[in-house]
Amino acid sequence: DAMVIQNPRYQVTQFGKPVTLSCSQTLNHNVMYWYQQKSSQAPKLLFHYYDKDFNNEADTPDNFQSRRPNTSFCFLDIRSPGLGDAAMYLCATSRDRGAGGYGYTFGSGTRLTVV
Amino acid sequence: AQSVTQLDSQVPVFEEAPVELRCNYSSSVSVYLFWYVQYPNQGLQLLLKYLSGSTLVESINGFEAEFNKSQTSFHLRKPSVHISDTAEYFCAVSGVSGGYNKLIFGAGTRLAVHP
Numbered sequence: 311d312a313m314v315i316q317n318p319r320y321q322v323t324q325f326g327k328p329v330t331l332s333c334s335q336t337l338n339h340n341v342m343y344w345y346q347q348k349s350s351q352a353p354k355l356l357f358h359y360y361d362k363d364f365n366n367e368a369d370t371p372d373n374f375q376s377r378r379p380n381t382s383f384c385f386l387d388i389r390s391p392g393l394g395d396a397a398m399y400l401c402a403t404s405r406d407r408g409a410g411g412y413g414y415t416f417g418s419g420t421r422l423t424v425v
Numbered sequence: 426a427q428s429v430t431q432l433d434s435q436v437p438v439f440e441e442a443p444v445e446l447r448c449n450y451s452s453s454v455s456v457y458l459f460w461y462v463q464y465p466n467q468g469l470q471l472l473l474k475y476l477s478g479s480t481l482v483e484s485i486n487g488f489e490a491e492f493n494k495s496q497t498s499f500h501l502r503k504p505s506v507h508i509s510d511t512a513e514y515f516c517a518v519s520g521v522s523g524g525y526n527k528l529i530f531g532a533g534t535r536l537a538v539h540p
Binding site: 352358417 | 434467471525528531
């Protein structure tokens with residue numbers, strides 16, 4: 311089945327130690343998104359890639375970066391995780407940026423713990 | 426800019442009782458509306474969506490939502506809930522902002538079904 315896969319499901323990292331979260335998709339969608347979801351809150355969009363075009367949300371901290379080496383994969387890099395970065399990180403895809411009616415397909419998420 | 430308000434953060438209900446989860450949105454343009462469900466430690470799954478046409482949309486597991494343009498609402502209902510419906514429910518609006526489609530979520534409603 312076509313899907314969005316996030317690895318790992320659970321990640322524990324040390325305060326200040328760089329960490330990378332992975333997302334892959336078999337849907338061949340043009341757009342990939344990264345959301346941050348803290349406990350009991352709505353998912354918050356961090357950035358997205360439209361093909362190779364990177365689009366950062368205005369309030370996304372510089373500590374968060376992303377890479378998309380090809381259509382299938384997208385990575386979220388946190389350069390120096392702080393305790394406030396502990397959250398569920400959700401990857402999503404959509405067919406096109408203008409195709410709002412299709413909605414997004416989400417992965418199962420990676421829960422990041424910072425110790 | 427679009428925004429979404431979910432009026433209830435938590436809704437406790439007994440099994441087999443009816444339930445309504447309320448959602449209001451604001452937008453100056455035509456929108457697409459969605460309900461997503463999130464089970465514990467899982468990603469978001471699309472429950473149902475309104476794009477156009479009939480204002481009443483249904484999901485395969487008995488949920489339905491009605492688009493009311495005059496009241497800018499998209500409330501989710503189920504006539505008889507099951508224990509397995511216990512989850513977090515997110516209402517979302519999709520609209521073009523900054524030249525691309527963006528999915529904006531409400532803060533979520535936690536549905537707790539008790540035996």
